[in-house]
Amino acid sequence: MVSYQLVIDCAAPERMARFWADALRYTVEPPPGGFDTWRDYWRSLGVPEDELGEGDGSDSIVDPEGYGPRIWFQQVPEGKVVKNRFHLDVKVGGKREDVPLETRKARVDAEVERLIQAGASIVRVLSQPGVDHYAVAMVDPEGNEFDVV
Known part of the structure; x- marks a missing residue:
């Protein structure tokens, strides 16, 4: 193991x-x-x-x-200077096959609001008309990127 x-x-x-x-x-x-x-x-x-x-x-x-x-x-003594080469996806929306896009979007948005209260910031919303995907790119309190999907 x-x-x-x-x-x-x-x-x-x-x-x-x-x-x-x-x-x-x-x-x-x-x-x-x-x-x-x-x-x-x-x-x-x-x-x-x-x-x-x-x-x-x-x-x-x-x-x-x-x-x-x-x-x-x-x-560590040095600060973050470039984009992460590795990031986490915080998965709260549910699976495409089981959960409609609007429900996933509402779940993601609720989690984003909770994480903003905890100290995160929004970078951008990852959404396109006609594409069955919704996520929000965020950064933690030290600027490390992660997505809420």
């Missing part, structure tokens, strides 16, 4: 973990047993204080159902 986690470089891991936990309906991963915070855990392993970043160290999220990958937000 192959196991993996998704790692996303960022400036503010805790903020990104909270945003994406909300966006994906994940939970912020609790620290290992016996530790009040992730900072306490990393200190116990000998990680130097100047490498721990700020806050309590909550920088990873997990799927509460156990199906999706763990996602770790890794703090």
